[in-house]
Amino acid sequence: MAILLSIKSKKMKNINRMHKGIILAFVTSVISGVAIFYSKISVVKIDPLILATARNSYVGIIFLLFFLLTGSIKQLFKLSKRELIILSIIGVVGGSVPFYLFFSGVKLIGAQSANMIHKSLFIWVAILGIVTLKEKVNISYILAGILVCIGTYFFAPFTLKFGKGEQLILIATIFWAIENVLVKKILSKTSSELIGLFRMTVGGVILVMVTLLSGKGKLLVELNLVQWKTIFIGGSILFFYVFTWYKALKYAPISLVSLILTFSLVVGSILSGSFTRIPLLKNDWYSVICITVAMGVLILIAPLIKKSRLFIRPHE
Numbered sequence: 001m002a003i004l005l006s007i008k009s010k011k012m013k014n015i016n017r018m019h020k021g022i023i024l025a026f027v028t029s030v031i032s033g034v035a036i037f038y039s040k041i042s043v044v045k046i047d048p049l050i051l052a053t054a055r056n057s058y059v060g061i062i063f064l065l066f067f068l069l070t071g072s073i074k075q076l077f078k079l080s081k082r083e084l085i086i087l088s089i090i091g092v093v094g095g096s097v098p099f100y101l102f103f104s105g106v107k108l109i110g111a112q113s114a115n116m117i118h119k120s121l122f123i124w125v126a127i128l129g130i131v132t133l134k135e136k137v138n139i140s141y142i143l144a145g146i147l148v149c150i151g152t153y154f155f156a157p158f159t160l161k162f163g164k165g166e167q168l169i170l171i172a173t174i175f176w177a178i179e180n181v182l183v184k185k186i187l188s189k190t191s192s193e194l195i196g197l198f199r200m201t202v203g204g205v206i207l208v209m210v211t212l213l214s215g216k217g218k219l220l221v222e223l224n225l226v227q228w229k230t231i232f233i234g235g236s237i238l239f240f241y242v243f244t245w246y247k248a249l250k251y252a253p254i255s256l257v258s259l260i261l262t263f264s265l266v267v268g269s270i271l272s273g274s275f276t277r278i279p280l281l282k283n284d285w286y287s288v289i290c291i292t293v294a295m296g297v298l299i300l301i302a303p304l305i306k307k308s309r310l311f312i313r314p315h316e
Contacts, residue, residue, distance in 0.1 A: 021252025022299065025260035028244040033267020035237045037275070039111050046227055048103035050219045053211045056095055057204035058235040059242070063197040075194050086186050087198035094179030095203020098172035100210070105172065108165030112155070117169040119152045119265065122258040124177035129255045132181050137255060144298040148262045151290030154283040155265055180254045183246060192246035199242065259298065266291050
């Protein structure tokens with residue numbers, strides 16, 4: 001009896017953790033949707049490297065202040081050499097290189113096409129999760145993934161053209177997929193806030209060095225008030241995005257979290273239709289419907305599929 005109660009207790013604990021991860025993933029998708037909307041209404045001409053450097057450095061400072069004010073800075077002194085190396089790699093792979101690549105790509109192809117390519121993140125994350133973390137997907141995940149692909153196509157129809165801009169965005173997306181795996185691996189030993197601190201501070205330092213070495217330091221100093229306002233608002237959104245995203249990864253599989261993040265397209269579209277005078281096009285509505293149904297399949301229909309034994313139980 002005691003063994004059965006222990007198994008039941010462990011199962012309930014896993015379910016509660018999963019629910020918490022799902023809720024946090026949706027919160028992150030809302031924040032990401034706000035970021036998509038803000039990027040549309042705050043088009044300010046800033047060099048991609050300068051934008052990435054200023055914004056990431058600012059977010060790194062926020063994380064550092066968070067640790068100082070909460071007294072959590074002592075966590076740094078408890079890290080092993082291996083953990084320091086992994087956290088530093090996360091700073092490079094997640095907080096520096098891909099941001100520069102992404103913003104450079106956006107400059108070439110525009111934010112809408114860039115977001116469409118970036119939303120393929122869940123595919124790369126699922127592949128890496130299966131290979132490296134032994135995660136398993138289920139039928140509901142596959143169905144939801146197909147609907148998301150259809151929805152992103154309506155959002156920004158795919159063309160056979162795959163130039164430099166598209167390549168830069170795709171490489172950045174793969175970098176972020178690798179980051180997801182690294183974060184998931186180390187989350188059992190360190191806090192999500194500490195990973196966020198390393199991601200943004202190490203990334204910010206590297207970007208500052210690249211900026212200075214490339215001779216663009218003057219551009220950073222010459223940013224005007226409007227540009228700094230854009231950086232501060234965008235950076236604040238990024239801080240909350242990273243904060244909730246890493247917490248979601250702590251409680252739920254990376255493949256599930258990354259798929260839920262695509263709901264940000266729905267949030268961005270709804271905000272655009274509500275706060276601008278530009279009505280949503282027919283394709284935008286198709287995108288909203290497809291992705292919303294995908295979330296329904298993923299969250300609401302999955303338990304029914306499980307009961308019918310068509311469900312492949314995810315790795316715990």
